[in-house]
Amino acid sequence: METVISLPQVGESVTEGVIGKWLKNTGDHFEKYEPLVEVVTDKVTMEVPAPFDGILIEILAEEGQTLPMGAPIAKAETEGMSDQEANTLSAEPPPKPENSPSITTTSASSPQEATSRARIGTFTEGTWGGPTGGLPVEEEETPPSTTHSVPQTIPSQPAQQPPVIANTTTMPEGQSIRSSSVVSRLAQEHGVDLSEIKGTGLGGRITKKDILKAIELREPGGVTGQVTGTTPISLTTQQDTPPQIAPDEEAVAISPLRRTTANNMVRSVQEIPRAWMTMEVDVTNMVLRRNEVKKEFRAREGVPLTYLPFVINVVVDALRECPDVNSRWGVDKIIRRKRINIGIAVATAQGLLVPVLHDADKYSISELAGAAYALIKKAGAGTLGLEDVQGGTFTVNNTGALGTIFTVPIINYPQAAIITTEAIVKRPIVLDDDIIAVRHMMNICISFDHRILDGQGAGSFLSRVKKGIEAIGPTTPV
């Protein structure tokens, strides 16, 4: 009888495989355990053995196709087996050790509507509340028996209950405040000092509601969504207790922005395995082009023309051609971002801000200049909105303005990479035909997430940026 052959689970942490060469063609006979097809997982190629004797009827998975474990790869006619045996082969594999639900074979699925009270149902007799043990119900207002409707008071019922909360010890004075994980985390993320909050919980403890209220007062709308299960547990344990200050030291208070930056940097460094590369770029033509048009541009657009819009324009093209650089790590997949939203690192009096230019690939160079200028101005004035700093997919940092020629930046979590443009320095350079000339040189550096990108991927991206910048010339539209 006809059966489907599926891609078997070939390794513990392996979730998918790429189909390689088919070793049998349709119509071929095969024996049990004979290899049918090659499958590439991680970096290793393996063979899938036939689970029974049979004839290959149809190949369902083409060479080069990526499929998850358990996906059907072929149809085959079984030989020399009873219907029952063949039937049970298509039963799902034994459940995995973890508590994951096994696959069921339901065909129709339940209606999608949320559970309504009508579907929950009501009691058909007057036993609201549960058995009373035969004792008379004291209240006269016994609730109507056919609904879950709430009476004014609950009829008195037997059985005293001991207090359910076992550990209700209150902290003696002078001790550090003990708070739950979620309260500590929220306090850390938003730079809230727990000693300033009055707790409304048992024994004066600070509850999640208390701290959420405090955060709301401090930064309205500032509490971002819940932490997902991907937060590494060890994230802030080192930073929990501030150290003592020695007599020859002085404490300087830090802004909430500084605190947030610190947390983001720690998170990025702890989670992302970062590698770094640099290339030098001949920007002589870009310098010439800019100098040529900057006066007229200023008069026409009302904003100054810097090198930043030229660079961003080249970067977005390179990102379009290298979509893995515009992505984030998804544990068992790379999550490519469909929009290209460029974050621009800006140093302000309060600290480092990274406003985001959304859909930067839709702008021309002059539009980029205007948009970037507006964002940078807002950043300096401290008037950036939440939407201005959210949604970034890639970051550009002009560290060259500080005078550096190499920078190893920290990736703006959870992006895949960050690029810096260094100082433009005139250097003697050897050109083709071994001529020595003085050229404007600018290094570009990239820090990248080595889980997502290898040297190959990052290098090819950086190379495209280099070539794109070097291709800027007198005909580049501004």
Next chain:
Amino acid sequence: MASRTILVLCLKILFPPSGGFVALKTVVEAVREAMYEEMKRDDRVFLLGEDVGRRGGVFLASQGLLEEFGEERVMDTPLAEAAICGVALGAAVKGMRPIAEVQFADFVWPAINQIIGEAARVHYGTNGVLNAPMVVRSPYGGGVKGGLYHSQSIEAYFAHTPGLKVVTPATPFDAKGLLKSAIRDNNPVVFLEHKRTYRLVKGEVPEEEYTIPLGKADVKLEGNDVSVFTYGLMVHYAIQAADVLSQEGISVEVVDLRTVRPLDVETIVRSVEKTGKVVVVHEDNLTGGVGAEVSGIIAEHAFEHLDGPIIRLAGPDVPAMPFSPPLEATFLLNTEKIANGIRQLASY
């Protein structure tokens, strides 16, 4: 124009937008319908148990099935639970899809060897060659003055066993959809129906064909302050408690686990992320009950989100539910006890 409006109105009444007719059914009616429909749909499905045929079941859960499907498919068995479940296992391994009824959950003990010792291990032990697509269904739970031998909760023993699925519906809608899925499932499923809900709970059940996937919990009531994880009859008391507490400004989320093996970890964790406070409620004894597993899962997967200790409200660790009514009421949880427990945690 007017006649067209009337026609549209008539159609809207006859065919409500949700896509079909609904009817009000009790839990036992929903169970009966599920078995009827599955037996009609698949010739391999048959029912066996004590008094299921001519009597129609002591709770009338199989009323009318013998007349419809005949003796070959609705079998009255001797008083021998090991045989009921053992025969079901043998038939399942050979390609049938039996529903074995254990008349009261309290009677299942002689069949433990067949269910846990054998059925649970067939697929694994034969390296996937054989499997046992059988359902063992049984009424469980107390509050019916059933005493020692007609009130027990047995889910914890099966929920501990890999190779089994264990389902505990609370509403007619869930009972029908889940039982259909259980019958169609290729694994042995222990399907436990709280006998108190059989005729006590009446709710909407669509006429159209539907199933509910096993292993998925259901948020019966949404809330923000405390999550209550529960199953069976306690779901209804938890909802009543939530209604009382909402008047005191405490917003309670009631999650009906529906399947206690495998537990829906995702839904559980998502609820804890939302509220930070957890009360687990079940009628079964406290120690080693399903609540302990739920607590372990939360402590492991949602520790960072907890804003208070995990509270379990459960039956006391007493060997049996008493027969005397005041003692039975002392044993059992009720709306007030559940509300008290939630209230204390909410103020922590």
